[in-house]
Amino acid sequence: MAATQLGFTGMPTRLFTCTPSRLATWLDCPRRYRFVYVDRPSPAKGAPWAHNSMGAAVHSALAAWWDQPIQRRSPERAAALVREKWIGLGFRDDEQSDTWRDRAATMVSNYVTTVDPHLEPVGIERTVAMRTDRIAVSGRIDRLDRRDDELVVVDYKTGRHVLTTDDARGSLALAIYALASARTLRRQCVSVELHHLPSGDVIRWDHTDESLARQLERAEDIAMEAAAAEASADPGAFPPRPGPMCGWCDFVAHCPEGRAACAPQASWTGLAPEIEPLAAPELQ
């Protein structure tokens, strides 16, 4: 549902309500955007992905770990929480699921040895929101730390791809989270971090006010494109954008162009061939 606010003339101005994920979907493929956000009922998705099951369990376990009393925030408890939260969907068979459950438990227990369990994050899976003249945007942050007088946005990553500074610097979602956190909590927030659990890498980027403003303007521009398509009666307003990612698209069964672009991937292909959990560098 679109939000509204009063404009200067006293007439309501319609804001485009969105999340960073919605904007990213538009950028990736307007047709997939239509399937996810416009078509009702939404077309049936394909089978669940094993890497998403693993990622969801890891995120849930870490959220629950921070919710424990401090004396229970141990590596052993972290591993147990991964096992409790495990989702066995999308794996080839029970054996593969069990193997990955154990790998994920080791990965998370190693990760929590690199954080101070006495810290009390400002937010865990906290929703933040902000408005501009054009958009009302909200999103959920994995973890929001207070370090000295600043807030730091922390985003957990469990994928197979090695991350670089460009991933943190260029992330629209992280920039929006930083801006929305600063506005919500009235405290400086310009730093964002990607915590890549498989490798233990922590990738940090310190934005400037200017770089955050550029990201916000980018978000508004993307939102206006999506809004224009939604308002259009043109059936071509949501063109497919076929490419290698079609093999990973939940809606490829409904998209002839996507099926022609590449073969669907098996639901467990997104798992890294090997996870060698490493101790992460010390966090500040």
Ligand code: SF4
């Ligand atoms: S299969 Fe490819 S082109 Fe089709 S909706 Fe999905 S991402 Fe877009």
